[in-house]
Amino acid sequence: MYAVKRKVLYCGVVIVILIILLHPDRNGTRNYYYISKENILNCLRPEIANNLSSTALADCDYYDIIHDDTTLPLSIAEGDLVENHRIKEGGEYAPVECRPKFSTAIIVPYRDRAEQLRGFLVYMHLFLRQQHIHYRIYVVEQVDSRPFNRAKLINIGARAAMQAGYPCLVLHDVDLLPLKLANIYACTELPRHMSCSINKFRFVLPYLNKFDGVVSISSKQYKTVNGMSNQYFGWSGEDDDFYKRLEAHSIELSRFEPSTSQYHMVAYEGQLKRPEKSESLANAKERMTSDGLNSLKYTEVATVLHPLFTHIMVDL
Amino acid sequence: MIAQENLPYGPKVTKKVDTSAILPFIILPLLLVVATISRSVTLVVMIFIGMGAIYAQSRPRQKNRSQFFYSWTLSSSACMFLVFELVVLSYLEITQLEHFVFLLLVGSTWYFFHKMKAVADFELATGTSKGKEYSPVLTSDSYYCQICQLEVNERFFHSIWWDCCILRPNYSYFLAGQVFAFATLLYGTNLGLTTICQPFVLYDNILLPEDCTDVYYDFNLAISFVACVYGLGYFLVTALVLLRQLLIYIPKYSEPKWRKIVNVLTV
Numbered sequence: 001m002y003a004v005k006r007k008v009l010y011c012g013v014v015i016v017i018l019i020i021l022l023h024p025d026r027n028g029t030r031n032y033y034y035i036s037k038e039n040i041l042n043c044l045r046p047e048i049a050n051n052l053s054s055t056a057l058a059d060c061d062y063y064d065i066i067h068d069d070t071t072l073p074l075s076i077a078e079g080d081l082v083e084n085h086r087i088k089e090g091g092e093y094a095p096v097e098c099r100p101k102f103s104t105a106i107i108v109p110y111r112d113r114a115e116q117l118r119g120f121l122v123y124m125h126l127f128l129r130q131q132h133i134h135y136r137i138y139v140v141e142q143v144d145s146r147p148f149n150r151a152k153l154i155n156i157g158a159r160a161a162m163q164a165g166y167p168c169l170v171l172h173d174v175d176l177l178p179l180k181l182a183n184i185y186a187c188t189e190l191p192r193h194m195s196c197s198i199n200k201f202r203f204v205l206p207y208l209n210k211f212d213g214v215v216s217i218s219s220k221q222y223k224t225v226n227g228m229s230n231q232y233f234g235w236s237g238e239d240d241d242f243y244k245r246l247e248a249h250s251i252e253l254s255r256f257e258p259s260t261s262q263y264h265m266v267a268y269e270g271q272l273k274r275p276e277k278s279e280s281l282a283n284a285k286e287r288m289t290s291d292g293l294n295s296l297k298y299t300e301v302a303t304v305l306h307p308l309f310t311h312i313m314v315d316l
Numbered sequence: 317m318i319a320q321e322n323l324p325y326g327p328k329v330t331k332k333v334d335t336s337a338i339l340p341f342i343i344l345p346l347l348l349v350v351a352t353i354s355r356s357v358t359l360v361v362m363i364f365i366g367m368g369a370i371y372a373q374s375r376p377r378q379k380n381r382s383q384f385f386y387s388w389t390l391s392s393s394a395c396m397f398l399v400f401e402l403v404v405l406s407y408l409e410i411t412q413l414e415h416f417v418f419l420l421l422v423g424s425t426w427y428f429f430h431k432m433k434a435v436a437d438f439e440l441a442t443g444t445s446k447g448k449e450y451s452p453v454l455t456s457d458s459y460y461c462q463i464c465q466l467e468v469n470e471r472f473f474h475s476i477w478w479d480c481c482i483l484r485p486n487y488s489y490f491l492a493g494q495v496f497a498f499a500t501l502l503y504g505t506n507l508g509l510t511t512i513c514q515p516f517v518l519y520d521n522i523l524l525p526e527d528c529t530d531v532y533y534d535f536n537l538a539i540s541f542v543a544c545v546y547g548l549g550y551f552l553v554t555a556l557v558l559l560r561q562l563l564i565y566i567p568k569y570s571e572p573k574w575r576k577i578v579n580v581l582t583v
Binding site (some may be wrong): 014017021022024026027028029030031184200201202203204206207265267 | 401405407408409410411412415416419423510511514515516517524527529532
C-alpha cells in the first residue's frame with residue numbers, strides 16, 4: 001500500500017514538473033496556423049499605386065512565383081547589380097514585360113550600418129525583381145544621437161510611401177534577408193508576419209503574437225490603427241505595442257508556411273537583439289488614438305533619391 | 317562521559333556533514349561563472365577542470381574515497397540542467413517537442429544511473445560477495461575493491477564519479493545510463509549552441525552551430541555558452557567511456573557465445 005502511494009506521488013510530481021517545463025510560454029513553436037500555398041493567391045490584395053502606368057498588355061502571373069521552391073544564395077549580397085537593371089532613381093522598379101498587380105513600399109528603419117545596407121539593397125533588388133511586383137525601397141535614417149526609435153522611423157517612412165500612393169507597406173529590418181522566392185512581397189487581406197522562420201532563432205517562432213522583423217500591412221490598415229507608437233526609444237517593445245493596436249481593432253495576423261517564411265539574419269558585432277518577450281509600455285490601447293501617425297513630429301533633414309533607394313534622413 | 321551524551325546540556329551530537337560532498341556545489345558554479353569573462357578564461361577554466369579530472373582518475377583508487385567526486389557529478393548535471401532550463405529556454409527558440417525529447421533523455425539517464433546506484437547499494441548491504449574473508453583465492457581476473465569492500469571481477473570496476481562499484485548486476489544499467497548520457501549531452505549542447513550561436517542547416521534538416529563569436533557581450537549568452545562547452549567536455553568523456561566498453565568489455569562479455577558459434581563451425 002505504502003509503495004503504491006509513493007509511486008502515485010512520484011508520478012504526480014513528474015507530471016506537474018513536465019507541465020511546468022513544457023508550458024507553451026516557455027517554448028517556441030514551429031507549428032502555427034498559416035495560409036496554405038493553394039490559398040495564397042486568393043488571400044493577396046491586388047492593388048497598384050495610382051501613379052504607376054504600365055504599357056504592358058498582359059497581367060503578370062504570380063502562380064509560378066508562389067510555387068517556386070528556390071532558395072536564393074546569400075552570396076549575391078556581396079556582388080553587384082547587373083548592368084541595365086532598369087531600377088529607377090529612388091529604388092523604384094516595375095516589370096516591363098507584364099503589368100504588375102501589386103505595388104509595395106519597403107520601409108527600412110536604419111542607422112549606422114552602411115556595409116549591411118549595401119548588401120541588403122543589392123540582395124533585395126535582385127530578389128524583388130524576380131517577383132514581378134512594382135516596389136520602391138525607402139530607407140529612413142535617424143541622424144540624431146538619441147536612442148534608435150524604430151517605430152517612429154517606420155511611421156515616417158510609411159507616411160512618405162502613402163503620400164506616394166503605395167497601397168501596401170512592408171516594414172523591414174535591415175539585417176533580414178528573405179530566402180525563398182515564394183515569399184511574395186505583397187499584402188494579404190490580413191497583416192502578415194513575413195519573417196516567422198529566422199535562421200538565427202533556429203527557424204522557430206518564439207511566440208504566436210510576435211509581429212516584428214518583416215511585416216506586411218496594407219496602408220489602409222496601417223492608417224486605421226494609427227501606425228505605430230512614437231514613444232519607444234531603444235530596442236524592443238514597439239512590436240508588441242503594434243500587435244496590441246491590431247488586436248484592439250480585431251485585425252488578426254496571418255503567416256505563410258514556415259518553409260516559405262525563411263529569413264537569414266545577418267550577424268554584426270555585438271548583436272544583442274534577442275527575441276525575448278519585452279515589456280511594452282502600459283496602456284498601449286488607450287494611447288492608440290493619440291500616439292502614432294497623427295502625432296508624428298520630426299524634422300526632415302533631407303530626402304535624397306539614390307540609385308537604389310529613397311533616403312529619408314530625419315531628426316526625431 | 318558516556319552518560320553526558322544523553323544529557324540535554326551535553327554537547328549536541330549532530331550528523332556530521334561531509335564538507336567534501338558540498339564543495340563541488342560551490343566550486344563548479346563559481347568556475348563556470350568565472351569562465352564567462354572571456355574566451356581565453358573559458359579555455360583556461362576548462363583545461364583546469366580537465367586536468368583535475370585526469371589527475372583524480374590517475375590517483376590510486378584507495379585515496380579517492382571521498383564523496384567529492386560523486387558530488388561533482390551531481391553538481392555538474394544540476395548546473396547544466398539549470399542553465400538549460402532557466403537561461404537557454406528563456407530565448408524561446410526551442411520548440412515544445414524538442415524540449416520534451418530533451419526531458420525524456422534526461423529522465424532516462426537519471427533513471428538508469430539511479431537504478432545503477434540502487435543495485436550497487438543493495439549489493440553492498442546484502443550482496444553475497446561481501447566480506448573481507450570472502451575470497452581467500454582471488455582468481456586472475458578479480459581483484460578486491462578496498463572502497464566497497466567487495467570482490468570485483470576484472471571486467472567490472474569501481475567508479476569514483478558514481479561512488480559505487482560497477483558489478484555484473486548493475487553493469488547493464490551503467491551501460492544504458494552512459495548511452496543516454498551520451499545522447500542527452502549531444503542533444504542538449506546542440507540545442508543550446510544553436511540557440512545562442514548563428515546556426516546553419518546541414519542536409520536540409522539538421523541544425524548545427526556555426527558562428528559563436530559574439531557570446532561574451534551578455535552574461536546569459538556567455539553562461540549558456542560556457543555550460544555547453546562544459547557539456548561537450550562531458551560528452552567527450554562519455555564517448556571515451558563507451559568506446560572503452562565497446563573495445564574491452566563487450567567482446568569479453570560475449571566471448572563464451574562467440575566460442576560456441578566458432579566451435580559449432582569447426583566441428
